[in-house]
Amino acid sequence: MTDQPPVLRLEGVVKTFPGVRALDGVSFDLRPGEVHALMGENGAGKSTLMKVLGGIYDPNEGQICVAEEQVEITSPMQAKARGVVFIHQELSLADELTVAENIWLGELPLKSFGRVDWGKLYADTDAILKTLNVSFDARTRVGDLSIANQQMVEIARALTVDPRAVIFDEPTASLTDAEKVVLFKVIADLQSRGVGIIYISHRMEEIFKITDRISVLRDGQYRGTLNTAETDEEAVTQLMIGRKLDLSRNESHHEMGDVALEVRGLSCGHLFNDVSFTVHRGEVVGFYGLVGAGRTEIAETIFGLRDPSEGQILLGGEEVRIHSPIEAIARGISLVPEDRKGQGLVLGMNCRDNMTLPQVDDLTAGPFVSDGAEISIFDQYRDKLDIRTPGWRQTVGNLSGGNQQKIVIGKWLSMRPEVLIVDEPTRGIDVGSKSEIHNLIRDLAAQGYAVIVISSEMPEVLHVSDRIVAMFSGRVMRTFTSDEVTEDSLIQAISGLQGDKVA
Amino acid sequence: MFTERRKDLLKQGAIWGFIVLELAFFSIAGNYLSVTDTAFMDFDNMLLLLKQSAPIGIIALGMTIIMINGNIDLSVGATFALAAIVMLDSMTWPFMQALGDWAIPLAWGFALLTGVVLGAINGLIVWKTGVDAFIVTLGSMLGFRGLVFMYNGEQPTSHLNWTLVDFAEAQFLGLHTASWFLLAVALILWLVMTRTVHGRNAYAIGNNRDAAVNAGIRVGPHFLLNFMLIGFLAALSAVVFYSESGSVNPNDGMLYELWAITAVVLGGTKLAGGYGSIVSTLGGVIAIQLLRKGLGHIGADTETVNLVIGLILIAVLFLDRQLNRKGKEELKT
Numbered sequence: 083m084t085d086q087p088p089v090l091r092l093e094g095v096v097k098t099f100p101g102v103r104a105l106d107g108v109s110f111d112l113r114p115g116e117v118h119a120l121m122g123e124n125g126a127g128k129s130t131l132m133k134v135l136g137g138i139y140d141p142n143e144g145q146i147c148v149a150e151e152q153v154e155i156t157s158p159m160q161a162k163a164r165g166v167v168f169i170h171q172e173l174s175l176a177d178e179l180t181v182a183e184n185i186w187l188g189e190l191p192l193k194s195f196g197r198v199d200w201g202k203l204y205a206d207t208d209a210i211l212k213t214l215n216v217s218f219d220a221r222t223r224v225g226d227l228s229i230a231n232q233q234m235v236e237i238a239r240a241l242t243v244d245p246r247a248v249i250f251d252e253p254t255a256s257l258t259d260a261e262k263v264v265l266f267k268v269i270a271d272l273q274s275r276g277v278g279i280i281y282i283s284h285r286m287e288e289i290f291k292i293t294d295r296i297s298v299l300r301d302g303q304y305r306g307t308l309n310t311a312e313t314d315e316e317a318v319t320q321l322m323i324g325r326k327l328d329l330s331r332n333e334s335h336h337e338m339g340d341v342a343l344e345v346r347g348l349s350c351g352h353l354f355n356d357v358s359f360t361v362h363r364g365e366v367v368g369f370y371g372l373v374g375a376g377r378t379e380i381a382e383t384i385f386g387l388r389d390p391s392e393g394q395i396l397l398g399g400e401e402v403r404i405h406s407p408i409e410a411i412a413r414g415i416s417l418v419p420e421d422r423k424g425q426g427l428v429l430g431m432n433c434r435d436n437m438t439l440p441q442v443d444d445l446t447a448g449p450f451v452s453d454g455a456e457i458s459i460f461d462q463y464r465d466k467l468d469i470r471t472p473g474w475r476q477t478v479g480n481l482s483g484g485n486q487q488k489i490v491i492g493k494w495l496s497m498r499p500e501v502l503i504v505d506e507p508t509r510g511i512d513v514g515s516k517s518e519i520h521n522l523i524r525d526l527a528a529q530g531y532a533v534i535v536i537s538s539e540m541p542e543v544l545h546v547s548d549r550i551v552a553m554f555s556g557r558v559m560r561t562f563t564s565d566e567v568t569e570d571s572l573i574q575a576i577s578g579l580q581g582d583k584v585a
Numbered sequence: 586m587f588t589e590r591r592k593d594l595l596k597q598g599a600i601w602g603f604i605v606l607e608l609a610f611f612s613i614a615g616n617y618l619s620v621t622d623t624a625f626m627d628f629d630n631m632l633l634l635l636k637q638s639a640p641i642g643i644i645a646l647g648m649t650i651i652m653i654n655g656n657i658d659l660s661v662g663a664t665f666a667l668a669a670i671v672m673l674d675s676m677t678w679p680f681m682q683a684l685g686d687w688a689i690p691l692a693w694g695f696a697l698l699t700g701v702v703l704g705a706i707n708g709l710i711v712w713k714t715g716v717d718a719f720i721v722t723l724g725s726m727l728g729f730r731g732l733v734f735m736y737n738g739e740q741p742t743s744h745l746n747w748t749l750v751d752f753a754e755a756q757f758l759g760l761h762t763a764s765w766f767l768l769a770v771a772l773i774l775w776l777v778m779t780r781t782v783h784g785r786n787a788y789a790i791g792n793n794r795d796a797a798v799n800a801g802i803r804v805g806p807h808f809l810l811n812f813m814l815i816g817f818l819a820a821l822s823a824v825v826f827y828s829e830s831g832s833v834n835p836n837d838g839m840l841y842e843l844w845a846i847t848a849v850v851l852g853g854t855k856l857a858g859g860y861g862s863i864v865s866t867l868g869g870v871i872a873i874q875l876l877r878k879g880l881g882h883i884g885a886d887t888e889t890v891n892l893v894i895g896l897i898l899i900a901v902l903f904l905d906r907q908l909n910r911k912g913k914e915e916l917k918t
Contacts (some may be wrong), residue, residue, distance in 0.1 A: 159801025174799050176792035178860045179785070187789055188800030196781045 339363030348393030368547030484515025655858030704816020791858025
């Protein structure tokens with residue numbers, strides 16, 4: 083493998099933004115037929131590096147070589163022409179157009195007078211879709227597909243050219259296990275054709291399953307490359323964050339209070355069916371399942387964003403009907419939403435204003451908003467949650483993912499809720515901040531909050547929960563206590579297998 | 586999948602259903618309320634209606650493309666007036682008069698060129714500065730209208746050429762010249778938007794600009810081309826209309842941009858871009874003209890007509906929103 087010339091080589095790439103050295107002399111090479119993982123905490127410079135490769139940013143120093151030929155890439159189109167293809171993490175699809183048009187966007191096959199060759203377009207697309215083993219065809223409108231299928235469309239784009247290098251940026255974030263298998267097959271297939279693959283992911287188990295080498299970035303600097311076969315998660319983590327990571331199961335149990343929230347037979351159309359569970363004060367209940375299992379929808383229903391078609395919600399033993407988030411908040415329910423940037427924060431506003439957003443109505447002095455009251459709330463939760471920001475004037479868009487999430491949590495804690503629902507609390511957050519958020523969640527339970535944690539990451543659910551509710555396709559399959567749960571039984575439950583029922 | 590297709594058909598067909606409804610209503614109501622004796626659904630009346638919808642119709646068709654592309658053009662009314670002035674005034678220039686009737690195609694050429702140039706100005710500014718098209722064309726709407734007034738002050742510009750009038754009033758296979766232009770433009774633009782790469786890219790850009798950029802589509806040139814196209818169409822609309830009337834007032838064409846946008850939106854094109862169809866816009870144009878004519882037929886005055894059209898526009902957008910909801914389980918906003 084080593085004697086072949088690398089398909090892609092970076093040498094001393096430097097990219098600076100005003101005040102930040104986002105990439106500081108990064109060098110690595112990608113060999114033909116290897117899967118090369120690129121890892122690093124958020125803000126380590128992975129995305130910047132990809133944008134440099136994709137021609138969106140111009141590097142200040144250093145050189146990029148494709149097939150040992152020094153190149154300057156100035157546009158995504160040029161990158162593609164050189165055989166460097168990107169699979170973006172954030173879907174960049176036009177949802178009113180068909181699958182075929184999206185896959186060939188920017189290079190639709192031509193006939194005379196600039197006409198589109200629809201016959202060829204659909205035939206070529208169907209051929210690609212067949213190798214991906216998907217259930218939709220070229221004529222489907224992308225907006226009608228599920229997120230996972232949209233991701234498959236994005237992946238199909240890589241197969242339209244004869245690539246030298248394909249860069250996957252968190253491709254499995256929204257895929258089910260079955261779809262992951264297909265994706266890995268596609269990757270293996272590309273590999274056997276001598277294509278080099280850069281694979282960016284936070285998921286260790288995937289990295290160790292499919293990659294050959296792992297390169298690690300930290301704070302814009304290249305920290306080294308490891309052979310996957312000769313290393314383990316701990317060593318990689320240590321390289322990424324400079325310390326060890328704790329992945330154990332939750333052992334501690336707090337004094338549990340009365341039932342704070344009880345849900346009986348809750349249904350909402352075809353989204354979820356006959357869901358029942360209870361949450362006590364001082365308890366963390368984890369909801370684990372695949373994307374689309376209905377976990378987020380349950381949270382949204384409890385928070386009044388959806389109207390249930392059946393069932394009851396009881397707060398402190400008393401049945402309530404919640405029709406809007408305003409009512410939910412008034413009754414002491416808070417939701418830290420899944421999409422932090424889209425639903426949780428107003429990115430352009432500063433830290434203080436984001437934190438006091440739900441209660442700014444009450445923080446008035448005469449006709450004006452009381453500055454002092456707002457700042458004192460911000461200060462209180464900044465200290466309590468250890469939010470690292472230069473000051474309340476900082477725009478939240480400039481904070482790291484972990485600190486942003488703490489702002490959202492602080493926002494809801496300041497409303498003094500009884501029940502706190504946290505949806506994917508550490509999505510897109512680096513390993514170091516993750517464990518901080520986990521500790522925070524345990525602390526909150528210890529202080530007597532009833533906490534629901536929705537997560538797609540098994541280590542996370544195991545780590546923070548007192549009890550785990552496993553969901554599959556809109557139904558509760560099983561409820562585990564943290565003592566009886568095993569990884570196997572949990573996976574069985576969320577895959578729809580009944581397994582051995584334990585009373 | 587099947588239900589989606591049906592929903593799509595329903596959305597595309599809605600405007601035509603609305604037209605049928607209008608026809609039925611005015612025919613029946615006309616029997617009781619009409620101020621004249623002629624029936625509303627008279628064949629000649631319908632032909633006249635098509636002809637009358639041509640000026641705004643041609644502009645609205647161009648506006649559809651601009652809006653699918655994710656832009657908007659507020660300057661079309663002023664472009665319309667300026668192109669008309671150029672056409673009529675150029676025929677009075679000495680060297681043009683020496684040409685006799687050959688001056689006509691030349692005058693048309695000048696007018697259309699004016700439209701293309703004005704459109705290119707808009708397009709270039711939007712492309713090169715990145716300023717929102719709404720602001721750019723708001724500015725150029727005022728600017729172009731200023732040029733109109735600079736040309737001849739408050740005075741109307743007139744020139745009557747009987748050959749021109751004969752041409753404009755001619756009927757071929759029963760349809761007036763203006764109607765032919767409207768239908769031809771609709772056909773050509775429909776082909777452009779559904780069959781050519783430029784058209785499909787315009788949809789992609791309007792739908793998800795980032796995706797288009799990432800796919801290597803050069804957004805700017807498409808913008809420029811579409812603005813030149815709508816400038817051309819605004820001028821074409823002026824050519825068709827003023828060949829017949831022979832006199833242009835400096836205030837002519839005011840609010841045309843809003844009528845055009847109304848027709849486009851009524852036809853179901855998304856304001857945000859990425860979705861829409863030329864054929865539906867044609868439906869929207871006809872629906873508005875029917876409404877005006879029909880309300881006139883049953884004796885309503887202009888003020889009432891505007892009120893009713895405004896109400897219907899809002900009602901249609903509300904219905905469209907309801908149609909697009911994903912059932913009861915949907916997230917509340």
